[in-house]
Amino acid sequence: MSALPVIAVWIGAIGLNTWLSRFDSRATRLAVALIFGATILILWEMAVRIYAVPPVILPAPSQIGASFAANTAILWSDFVQTIVKGALTGWLIGAGAAIATAIAIDRSPFLQRGLLPIGNFVAALPIVGIAPILVMWFGFDWQSKAAVVVVMVFFPILVNMVAGLAATEPMQRDLMATWAAPYGASLWKLRLPAAMPFLFNGLKITTTLALIGAIVAEFFGSPTKGMGFRISTAVGRLDLPLVWAEILVAAIAGSLFYGIVALIEKKVTFWHPSQRPQRG
Amino acid sequence: MTEATASPGSTVLGRGLGRALPILTVLLAIIAIWYLAAIWMNATWVRDQAVRADTVLTTGDLIRQTLTLERPVLPAPHQVAAGLWEGIAGQKITSKRSLVWHGWVTLSATLAGFAIGTAAGVLLAVGIVHNRAMDQSVMPWAVASQTVPILAIAPMVIVVFASMGVTGLLPKAMIAAWLSFFPVLVGMVKGLRTPDAMQLDLMHSWNASRVQQFWRLRLPSSLPYLFASLKVAIAAALVGTIVGELPAGATSGLGARLLSGSYYGQTVQIWAALFAAAILAAVLVMLIGALERLTLRRMGLAR
Amino acid sequence: QELTLQLKWVTQAQFAGYYVAKDKGFYEEEGLDVTILPGGPDIAPTQVLAGGGADVIVEWMPAALAAREKGLPLVNIAQPFKASGMMLTCLKESGITDPKTDFKGKTLGVWFSGNEYPFLSWMSQLGLSTEGGPDGVTVLKQGFNVDPLLQKQAACISTMTYNEYGQVLDAGIAPEDLVTFKYEDQGVATLEDGLYVLESTLEDDAKVTDLVKFVRASMKGWKYAEENPEEAAQIVLDNDETGAQTLDHQVRMVTEIGKLTAGSDGTLDEADYQRTVDTLMAGGSDPVISKAPEGAFNHIITDRAFD
């Protein structure tokens, strides 16, 4: 019986979205996505209230919102510590190193064939195993978090970049040969631009990896701030709304990070068929 | 220009060697660097100990000691290899110290999570491709779902499941599923959308129903994409399981092994468990690769 | 009767009493079927209790009282541990001899997740800020092991007399090279490893009967462990599924734990309780508990168990 209102809201939202989705314009697309998200929140709130779920198990969205509003200062400093210092720095260093490595081994198929399988192997190492080791090596502040992120993002970006550098069409390479282009010119004017769609694929995948890595690494030692630190201590204090507020920050930051990279991708690879405005 | 042409007289053996040689070379280089790093990183400790014990070290002593520490900062490759060997072959596989036993515990949850994640990913993808409302609602939030630091809240997830009476393998598997459904979803949506306009038009001109279109066109076309995603997904499922094992009472599984090594500063145990996990991941990915080749060859998609 | 016990930490001799009681059949004799769930760094036993995953938990009093203020009505039903085993262990070479003067500007490793409260009140008694700077201390959230000390990332780290301290010694650092500050000696000790249940559990007579049996059998286990350290260590080892423990370490741990359980028959000493509450209320700007809790402990179980 108590499930009736939940089901009613659910069905109502589905109906609304089905109707809206028929218009398929920019605005309705956004609206549909937002309605979907809002529905989930409402259902969550209703379920928590109707079934009297204890807040130490699952707080209601309203409680999370209140905690978010009450703790903005803490959330901000955690955000700076973990995402700006840890994740972003690590991601930039990792991406830079991966791109440089890809270009460095570009001329040596031998190295590529040797490095890539091993790279895939290393990428399969679970971070929970690497994190304590890196915390031991690089200290407990954000440097070790950045190091974890570097390790996590390096190989996915490397693999994509190497594939991208090889992704030119034979005809495009032949053209370069007919102009007797030296290595540098064909790298700079052909292969790097052609590699961009692949590179951005790697960059996008690794945005969420970077966040997760930085947060989890904090479980293995950290200063007294940071999102991972806050989550683990707040769980210990049963301050679940704060935990979820941190998760919310992570989700927003992650989506923004992804969105920004996707936006840059759009600017850089405007020419790629997947980015061009549809003709006809 | 000549990349594609195999040199004449190349044998299977020669080709195998041609593939293994670069890997071996890089591997050797890594091991050499690793040894140097081990000496360098462990030296501080060895020197401090010498000072504390008031002894003088020769370079030979220093190097020997850095490579044989019981609690090294970085264990030497042979120490890790010995730890792995000890864990895999040195125990009865039912022993709690056996990596095979822990590996099996992890594997079973991984496979369960992988199965759940794959099923969820495929079903969502089918829905998304066939229903515009679902496409517009689910897809943006699927991306957002992956930004939730599931690894950080895994302990809570376990507790929440426990409060609902779900314990044992399933909570771990759910975390694994959460991580693995996303690549499957993305790959499958892409795959189901690969048939080009002409192929869809052909189906249309034959007045094929949606179900016929799905089974005879969309699904077969999506398989290459599906397999590519499955490889990512199974590795993700393994990571999810290991993370889920840490708080699941930390009793067994490679994750528990990793963490308990960490509590007691047993670096060699950590590294052995780490490598066991990576090897397991590599084997799983290879298995899917083999399955992929088999299927695609039978379908005539791999030449 | 089935009963689930959630431990605060991984399987080790810290919980020897319970494992002994189970292995030696003490629970069975009382007609109980007890399941022991090991804990871990990321497990908040209070949360497990709230979620219904366990009937009884082993928890430290600061965390339990904090949870009580958060609205989770925890009640202490027994207190096998009389004394606190927490201490700060410093490298002698860091030059720390007196907490009052030497902590300034140093980095200290502290356990969080509800275990930071005694430390914070200690620092506030010393008048030291925990926000770093030359006049305060830099606090490092210590992970699960003693690496920060060995790697000299911290001048001092938190250790338990029975566990981490031994690990530091095992790592090859001699006791002469270390300086230790026990919380007991600093007057900031709080009660550790008590047994807690939800208030609602105590309203159920059948449950109360079970708990009485449970506490009685557990205390029997503790006394047995005190008297037979070797056997107790072996039992713990047999119950450890990770296979990471060593017998030597567990034997030492049983011995050290014995010193903490020695003074207790399981009944909570109200004086100890009051001292814990006072320490926590003195927690400086951000006290753990803002007002003295009421009904946070209950002697019903121990009274019935031991008369």
Add this chain to the structure above:
Amino acid sequence: MTVIQARDVSLTFQTADGPVHALKDVSLTIERGDFVSFIGPSGCGKTTFLRAIAALETPTAGKLEVADMTPDQARRQRAYGYVFQAPGLYPWRTIAGNISLPLEIMGFARADRLQRIARVLDLVDLAGFGGKYPWQLSGGMQQRASIARALAFDADILLMDEPFGALDEIVRDRLNEALLDLWKKTGKTIGFVTHSIPEAVYLSTKIVVMSPRPGRITRVIDSPLPRDRPLEIRDTPEFIALAQQVRDGLREGHSYD
């Protein structure tokens, strides 16, 4: 008997850059057994018109009838086979499997399917290749297979959109001969899009010349050539004159792309 009847058919695509008038007031009558070629510069709406007949596009104005039904009814009745420029064979099915696919979808029985597959493979001179996969065949053979697929379910109308555009001249000659042969044998009505003037002239009974922006028909030329056409007919003065007529038609409506 009239099979396809278009009256003032217009078709406008709404695009981001404004409307595109792919077809504007197109009227045409095609009789049973006609071989009609559509020729015209790129973008003049040939494909769009053929797709409209096949109910793959819907006209925005005018009336279009196929076998006395709406195009969509005709589609549901499987009144036509459609051949695209690229063979569009499924790589995971053999040639026989590919031909079988529409038959399966239309619910033909297994025995009937096998018989039909054998017959059309024979018709396009691919007997013996049923077990091969598409990529094991040359481009010309693939295109013949795709024609076989469109023939298998024996629709009365065959619509072909530049089926030989990607093939070389010699192969094209052969396939043109084969197609003529097939048409004579089966008496099907064929709509055929091409870019090549000789091809259009060689094959058709009726040549429809179109011009772009907006897409419309500028000339409909009825061919005086006999139904029997050896390849050498292309060197006859009638043929050359007809070709010139088509070329003139094309020039009229053509501006430098």
Add this chain to the structure above:
Amino acid sequence: MTVIQARDVSLTFQTADGPVHALKDVSLTIERGDFVSFIGPSGCGKTTFLRAIAALETPTAGKLEVADMTPDQARRQRAYGYVFQAPGLYPWRTIAGNISLPLEIMGFARADRLQRIARVLDLVDLAGFGGKYPWQLSGGMQQRASIARALAFDADILLMDEPFGALDEIVRDRLNEALLDLWKKTGKTIGFVTHSIPEAVYLSTKIVVMSPRPGRITRVIDSPLPRDRPLEIRDTPEFIALAQQVRDGLREGHSYD
């Protein structure tokens, strides 16, 4: 003066299915200012021969000289421009940027580049489109841009591999006329691969007919047509006779694909 000289050139590809003899004992002399067309069925080695001249492939036997150098020396001296069947424009550069690319690589100064770009855009009738991106242009325009790119650095030799294969007949006619015009104006030596007999006959001073398996030259036909060729020349008896000659040559070496 001889510009390209091939003596007994053979080129064998080693493939998984055994060696493929793409060229076998090919001998040919091309004089300065010649317009040479290569025609033949698919797989007869036209592309391979052109690529060998451009030093994109290396003959396995025989001697090949370009402007009295080895092909590779000639390539390094940037002795030729090459146009592929597909336009092969870089999508991230505008049309002007694409034409500029080889000039940048060859180190032309900026001012000179701009001037050359303007000149060749004019030459291929694309003035005003320099700022557009390739995908914003039609296929014909893209192909003209790629020709402009090959012309920009003024090599003496122009090698073109089916440059108009993908275009429709009318556009093709126009581009053929433009190409002839350009050739007359600049006096370049042109090597041109095509599948179309009329195209080969219309453009060339010399038609090389090839046949496959192994790839070889079966006929070299010198054209008696004058250098000035209006489009209407294609209806003259000389033209038709020449075309017939080429067709005969093709038939000789051709087997059903």
